[in-house]
Amino acid sequence: MTNFKMFTATLAVLASGTLAASACEMTLRSSDTHPDGYPTVEAVKYMGEQLSAATGDKLCVEVFHSAQLGEEKDTIEQTQFGVIDLNRVSLGPFNNIIEETKIPSLPYIFRSTEHMHNVMDGPVGEEILAAFEAHDLIGLAFYDGGSRSFYNSQKPINSMDDLAGLKFRVMQSDLFVDMVDALGANATPMPYGEVYSSIQTGAIDGAENNWPSFESSGHYEVAGYYTLDQHLIVPEVLVMSKLTWDKLSADDQAAVKAAAKASVPVMRDMWAAREAASEEKVRAAGVEIITDIDKTPFIEAMVPVYQKYVTTDKLKDLVTRIQATE
Numbered sequence: 001m002t003n004f005k006m007f008t009a010t011l012a013v014l015a016s017g018t019l020a021a022s023a024c025e026m027t028l029r030s031s032d033t034h035p036d037g038y039p040t041v042e043a044v045k046y047m048g049e050q051l052s053a054a055t056g057d058k059l060c061v062e063v064f065h066s067a068q069l070g071e072e073k074d075t076i077e078q079t080q081f082g083v084i085d086l087n088r089v090s091l092g093p094f095n096n097i098i099e100e101t102k103i104p105s106l107p108y109i110f111r112s113t114e115h116m117h118n119v120m121d122g123p124v125g126e127e128i129l130a131a132f133e134a135h136d137l138i139g140l141a142f143y144d145g146g147s148r149s150f151y152n153s154q155k156p157i158n159s160m161d162d163l164a165g166l167k168f169r170v171m172q173s174d175l176f177v178d179m180v181d182a183l184g185a186n187a188t189p190m191p192y193g194e195v196y197s198s199i200q201t202g203a204i205d206g207a208e209n210n211w212p213s214f215e216s217s218g219h220y221e222v223a224g225y226y227t228l229d230q231h232l233i234v235p236e237v238l239v240m241s242k243l244t245w246d247k248l249s250a251d252d253q254a255a256v257k258a259a260a261k262a263s264v265p266v267m268r269d270m271w272a273a274r275e276a277a278s279e280e281k282v283r284a285a286g287v288e289i290i291t292d293i294d295k296t297p298f299i300e301a302m303v304p305v306y307q308k309y310v311t312t313d314k315l316k317d318l319v320t321r322i323q324a325t326e
Contacts (some may be wrong), residue, residue: 024060028244030086031069033192037276038212040088040143040236041065050259059252061086071191072223073172080136082243090145090236092171092289100131102309103318107179107302110233113147119325120235124318138240140183140260144271147230152206153199153216156290157227160184160297169195169207177308181229182301199223215278227290
């Protein structure tokens with residue numbers, strides 16, 4: 001779809017949804033690829049409630065879930081142009097745009113979810129959020145994206161050797177492509193919404209994602225093997241169009257940031273519950289879960305990926321500080 005047609009289609013969807021929030025002076029239109037009820041969607045709704053209360057209904061948020069406004073790569077550009085006001089996106093699609101986002105997207109950079117929280121809630125996280133402004137976006141907060149693992153329709157993956165020759169969908173990020181290639185598999189970048197049919201038809205063998213995405217997308221229906229190699233713990237990010245941001249008063253800007261930060265613990269609680277529920281559903285469906293896997297060869301295979309992407313003193317410093325964070 002051309003940019004003009006894409007923007008026109010988005011504007012049509014946005015126009016159809018503005019009546020419900022017409023009581024507000026300004027309705028911020030937020031995009032998410034995930035379905036209604038998903039933790040990120042509900043967290044942005046919660047942010048909207050907090051923002052409305054803080055501003056006396058001056059500012060409201062309307063969430064367009066289920067990729068109504070497009071897939072993540074397309075909505076990033078629309079947010080930069082101010083067509084979309086708020087956007088919840090994984091850091092992966094930003095890797096080719098904002099170099100600082102490559103670091104939290106590196107395989108095995110985080111030792112655990114708790115480690116990721118400590119890093120992204122601290123100075124490193126604030127520094128990465130600040131880097132968005134130079135790209136016509138305002139970084140507001142980080143959400144959880146879970147630990148990502150490989151799933152496929154062909155066979156159990158018990159070691160790196162089992163990955164050889166398999167075709168996996170990855171996010172549209174060069175870093176993710178290189179990660180899969182370094183493991184001996186074949187990477188196929190494609191939008192999230194095309195994965196189910198592509199596995200079903202054999203265009204790809206599988207993909208990699210977290211428990212809730214694997215379950216809510218229905219991918220577990222066509223990919224019966226899920227290996228918990230947990231190669232990525234990539235945060236999600238909530239951003240705002242700088243064009244929209246610049247229209248707000250300083251007080252309203254502060255209210256937006258405060259509401260976004262307040263939504264983070266709410267999202268994390270919902271995420272933990274959703275992970276457990278998704279895992280239970282996937283296991284009940286008969287998917288074979290491979291948990292006994294030696295991650296050491298996977299981690300060692302990432303050396304050339306780090307060498308390729310951690311090239312400047314600034315990025316090397318970010319890696320060092322993340323590794324030093326307790």
